[in-house]
Amino acid sequence: MKRSEINYAVRSAINFFERNGWVLPPNPAWDVTDFGLGIFRKEGLVLVNLAAESEYCEKLMYAWRDQTTPAHYHKQKKEDIICRVGELAVTLWGESPDTVGGQVINVKINGEYRAVSNGEPILLKAGERITITPLLWHAFYPVSAECIIGEVSTANDDENDNFFWDTEIGRFPEIIEDEPPLVKLLSE
Numbered sequence: 572m573k574r575s576e577i578n579y580a581v582r583s584a585i586n587f588f589e590r591n592g593w594v595l596p597p598n599p600a601w602d603v604t605d606f607g608l609g610i611f612r613k614e615g616l617v618l619v620n621l622a623a624e625s626e627y628c629e630k631l632m633y634a635w636r637d638q639t640t641p642a643h644y645h646k647q648k649k650e651d652i653i654c655r656v657g658e659l660a661v662t663l664w665g666e667s668p669d670t671v672g673g674q675v676i677n678v679k680i681n682g683e684y685r686a687v688s689n690g691e692p693i694l695l696k697a698g699e700r701i702t703i704t705p706l707l708w709h710a711f712y713p714v715s716a717e718c719i720i721g722e723v724s725t726a727n728d729d730e731n732d733n734f735f736w737d738t739e740i741g742r743f744p745e746i747i748e749d750e751p752p753l754v755k756l757l758s759e
């Protein structure tokens with residue numbers, strides 16, 4: 572992706588965080604990705620790693636309406652995906668992300684188990700969270716124009732613990748330098 576797209580996304584995220592009272596730490600650990608697909612507006616995510624410890628991790632994320640974090644699972648990480656501001660759609664699949672229906676998945680939403688349909692988006696309003704256990708396929712995208720998304724998890728290892736359905740995906744972007752960087756990314 573182009574550096575100008577990364578700069579624009581970081582500026583938009585900073586702006587939206589500020590407007591909603593989210594204060595970033597000094598020297599935020601920025602991670603902006605198009606998942607190596609080159610269609611950032613369609614499949615992409617802005618992340619800030621707030622805490623990265625060997626036992627736990629916390630992230631703050633930002634995305635635009637319909638901008639999708641594509642179907643993936645983690646082998647090690649268990650995570651809560653939290654809608655902080657806006658509205659977020661999260662889709663889960665029991666076996667394969669090219670199916671809809673046919674299976675019910677028991678998942679914790681706001682701390683209580685609920686039966687949800689395979690491949691059907693679940694809408695989370697601000698303050699709501701979903702608990703994603705290892706090996707569970709998931710994807711998400713905002714339904715609101717902009718969205719702040721939280722993630723609280725066990726240890727995070729983005730290099731080795733993201734398994735995407737689309738095998739073309741690489742977790743970090745290739746960057747085309749078309750303007751000076753506003754921030755340095757975690758992957759750089």
Ligand SMILES: O=C(CO)[C@@H](O)[C@H](O)CO
Binds near residue numbers: 618
């Ligand atoms: O786990 C998630 C979202 O489910 C993010 O922390 C990853 O970085 C996405 O690849």
